[in-house]
Amino acid sequence: MSAPLIVLGAxxxxxxxxxxxxxxxxxxxxxxxxxxxxxxxxxxxxxxxRDARASALWDALxxxxxxxxxxxxxxxxxxxxxxxxxETADGALIQPWDKVIVCSGARELxxxxxxxxxxxxxxxxxxxxxxxxxxxxxxxxxVVAGSGPLLLAVAATVRDHGGVLVALAEHRASGDLARFGxxxxxxxxxxxxxxxxxxxxxxxxxxxRGAGVxxxxxxxxxxxxxxxxxxxxxxxxxxxxxxxxxLTPSLELGTLFGCALEQGRxxxxxxxxxxxxxxxxxxxxxxxxxxxxxxxxxxxxxxxAAGIAPRAADLRARxxxxxxxxxxxxxxAPLPSLRAMCTAPTIVCRCEDVAAADLAPHTGWRSAKxxxxxxxxxxxxxxxxxxxxxxxxxEAPGLRQPVFPVSAxxxxxxxxxxxxxxxxxxxxxxxxxxLPQQQTT
Numbered sequence: 001m002s003a004p005l006i007v008l009g010a011x012x013x014x015x016x017x018x019x020x021x022x023x024x025x026x027x028x029x030x031x032x033x034x035x036x037x038x039x040x041x042x043x044x045x046x047x048x049x050r051d052a053r054a055s056a057l058w059d060a061l062x063x064x065x066x067x068x069x070x071x072x073x074x075x076x077x078x079x080x081x082x083x084x085x086x087e088t089a090d091g092a093l094i095q096p097w098d099k100v101i102v103c104s105g106a107r108e109l110x111x112x113x114x115x116x117x118x119x120x121x122x123x124x125x126x127x128x129x130x131x132x133x134x135x136x137x138x139x140x141x142x143v144v145a146g147s148g149p150l151l152l153a154v155a156a157t158v159r160d161h162g163g164v165l166v167a168l169a170e171h172r173a174s175g176d177l178a179r180f181g182x183x184x185x186x187x188x189x190x191x192x193x194x195x196x197x198x199x200x201x202x203x204x205x206x207x208x209r210g211a212g213v214x215x216x217x218x219x220x221x222x223x224x225x226x227x228x229x230x231x232x233x234x235x236x237x238x239x240x241x242x243x244x245x246x247l248t249p250s251l252e253l254g255t256l257f258g259c260a261l262e263q264g265r266x267x268x269x270x271x272x273x274x275x276x277x278x279x280x281x282x283x284x285x286x287x288x289x290x291x292x293x294x295x296x297x298x299x300x301x302x303x304x305a306a307g308i309a310p311r312a313a314d315l316r317a318r319x320x321x322x323x324x325x326x327x328x329x330x331x332x333a334p335l336p337s338l339r340a341m342c343t344a345p346t347i348v349c350r351c352e353d354v355a356a357a358d359l360a361p362h363t364g365w366r367s368a369k370x371x372x373x374x375x376x377x378x379x380x381x382x383x384x385x386x387x388x389x390x391x392x393x394x395e396a397p398g399l400r401q402p403v404f405p406v407s408a409x410x411x412x413x414x415x416x417x418x419x420x421x422x423x424x425x426x427x428x429x430x431x432x433x434x435l436p437q438q439q440t441t
Contacts, residue, residue: 011039351377
């Protein structure tokens with residue numbers, strides 16, 4: 001059997017890539033930091049999935065002996081030219097690689113506003129993930145705010161699990177939403193139907209269009225949300241605020257491999273190949289587009305990594321999904337007016353408690369980091385970096401290795417293995433002094 005193809009990420013893109021590659025007999029190692037497959041979109045594991053596509057992919061993978069799923073494993077850093085340092089629940093390990101497909105997904109774009117650090121305030125997708133992970137929401141009052149179609153999905157998840165939806169506050173005005181709906185009707189009727197179905201499930205929920213977040217208030221945790229709609233201020237009592245302004249590609253793994261980036265995403269060609277030999281990328285890391293884009297790109301990447309050409313239907317599916325992603329980017333790009341949410345006392349860097357007033361005198365990340373420690377906390381600027389890029393036009397900070405916080409024991413493993421290898425070489429050299437040096441290394 002050939003060396004395993006490593007697929008990093010078991011969301012829709014990763015599952016599609018693993019299934020497409022393994023169908024030809026290619027050995028696949030599917031790695032994900034979560035305990036169950038599915039990623040953010042299909043979070044919760046097979047027992048909670050409602051999308052038949054997820055179950056079909058997972059059932060196919062489980063039936064193939066050449067597929068191995070490594071759960072609870074996080075990529076830390078390179079361990080040599082063609083190896084990865086992984087941290088798992090059972091300890092660290094070094095995984096050699098020959099071919100890799102990066103399916104690292106996306107994270108939310110979180111924009112700061114007064115009170116956004118209060119307990120009870122989460123990202124929109126963050127609250128959805130907590131609910132899918134089993135957090136009880138029944139009877140809790142929830143406001144979903146921000147901008148984009150994700151708000152509808154999050155609100156539906158809240159209602160499905162017994163939460164009380166106080167309001168759904170969309171920053172975009174009614175005219176913007178109507179134009180987006182018209183474009184869906186022209187080119188993406190399936191997506192329009194999905195939106196209408198979600199809207200039907202949310203019948204009776206106050207839908208506030210053109211509503212901006214002014215702040216969140218509470219003594220020890222969230223108690224109310226302040227909104228402004230058409231010049232009128234509104235206070236809504238609630239237990240949770242799920243606030244989201246879109247998604248941004250997760251670039252940690254692409255950066256780790258040295259893949260070329262452009263416009264905040266991993267650059268790929270028509271076969272989903274990156275600029276690095278033997279590395280492909282698929283899904284949200286190559287641009288935000290949703291589950292259909294992830295599935296189409298993942299399948300094409302998996303086929304190409306296995307040496308198989310995609311079908312015309314695969315290419316058409318990807319083109320259609322990418323066109324929808326481009327429409328989303330145009331229709332729901334964060335409006336400049338969102339910058340007004342962040343007032344001078346508002347904390348921007350949560351890790352280091354750096355307020356907007358502290359950042360205002362600086363012209364870029366280097367100065368801000370040196371003077372305020374912004375972006376130097378555990379998240380390495382993942383949250384505040386995107387926020388400052390939007391607020392001030394700064395280029396987001398580059399990520400340092402290790403790309404995630406890890407234990408010292410994990411970081412010591414490559415050195416420990418190197419010492420062990422050196423000891424073996426010395427032992428052989430002493431036992432066989434007649435051997436040339438290069439034969440014992």
